[in-house]
Amino acid sequence: MIELDNVAYSYGGAELFAGLDLTLAPGSFHFLTGPSGAGKTTLLKLCYGELIATGGQVRLFGQDARGLDRDSVAQIRRRIGVVHQDCQFLDHLPVAENIALPLTVAGHGSTSDDLRDLLGWVGLSKQAAQLPPELSGGERQRAALARAVIMSPEVILADEPTGNVDWEMSQRLLGLLVELNKMGKTVLIATHDLSLIRAAKAQVSARVLRLADRRLQLAGASL
């Protein structure tokens, strides 16, 4: 699905990381941890074509990310659901329409039943008609997750999806991601929350990666 081959990235100064290899196989479940500022978000951005590697090669569904035109990037984003750390929405549209936005821009009509189910799943049924700026931090994250999965994408990349929600809700969101993974979706979650990782390991076989000191290492055993 997504392959990183000897990848390096720099925002112009020193390299944030280098020599990074990673393969997200279909149906796999990964966690990405590491200290703040290590480059987790940057790594995710490489995985959905928002940034282009300054070294090495990133292949998205077999295509070299460097050679993609903007239409192809748009096409690829429909196959990858992303939960952004900063949860950006269209602030003038109600939450429900924001969640359905990937369907709208892809030209698919959303069935209101699916949308209602999804809203229920992330606990936002009551907030459906509110505007994003009126949501709490946790509600925004749930809305972002709902938006990421509504297209039923092949890959789900989630950046701190449970950063602002309580334990119970984080378990529910994790449950949703696990469910999707069991349906065959590839999942990558960047998180600081080790208890979340532990909870997940009880449900799926997840690999835990740690990004630190410019390197990516497998850290599964230490947990």
Place this chain on the structure above:
Amino acid sequence: MDMLRRLLELLAGDPQADRAVPPTGFTARLTLLSSGAMAFLAVFALALSLATGRLADRWSDELAKTSTLRISAPADQMQAQTDAAIVVLESTPGVAQARALSADEQRELLAPWFGPDLPVETLPVPQLIEVIEDGDGFDATGLRARLQAEVPGAILDDHTRWREPLVEAANRLRLLGFVSMLLIAGATGAMITLAANAALAANAQVIRVMRLVGARDIYIARAFVRRFTQRALIGAAVGTLAGTLAVLLLPSADAAGGFLTGLGFQGAHWLWPLVIPALAALVAFIATRQAALRTLKEQS
């Protein structure tokens, strides 16, 4: 054609996509106002073009058609000279028809000055011959020379030729009208481009979010283009209506005197202003589309 089809498709609309771009009051008003004002001006440019065109056509028609030959001769030679003149005229290239006016017709011509009961037959009134030209007309100098030799009492009066410079001026005005319309279209395009760029810059965040969820450039562009095309269409429709009303309320041709005859629309020409809003929409469509696709390319 392809452009037109896309334009119609666009105007038909996709309300959901429209909602993705928040309405921006400032650029909306700017587009409405400028396309309205420009359409108002365009109506006058159009009226000018059509009216001067009509004037030029009529004048050049008349001038191509008729001249008059006047024969002043003693009464006993009048008939002979008239016949001779007609023979000369009929053998002149460029003359379609030459016909001596009857006494009744001459009396009618003089009636405004002398009243209806003038005894034309007994007065030494010159005989008039109406000459109808065809094609490019005849060579007046050559004809005069021949007439002088064969019909001493004949005077060729091609008085309508004085209108030639007027026809040229009318044609020039018509051209100016068209150039004005082109300039108006250009200025409208420029203003709408500016407004569209302002809207795109104000909505950078919206564009970013739409990109993140997989919107293609053309989809984002269309949301903007549709807005601006609709506004230009509405603004121009109002401006055109106002301009057409203003032309309609111009003093009527009779009241204003012969020279300004119908500086407005006549007959089917009243349909022409309908073209203006369509043209404004097309200009807005092209201008916004270019601006949006360029901005989206730069922002990636």
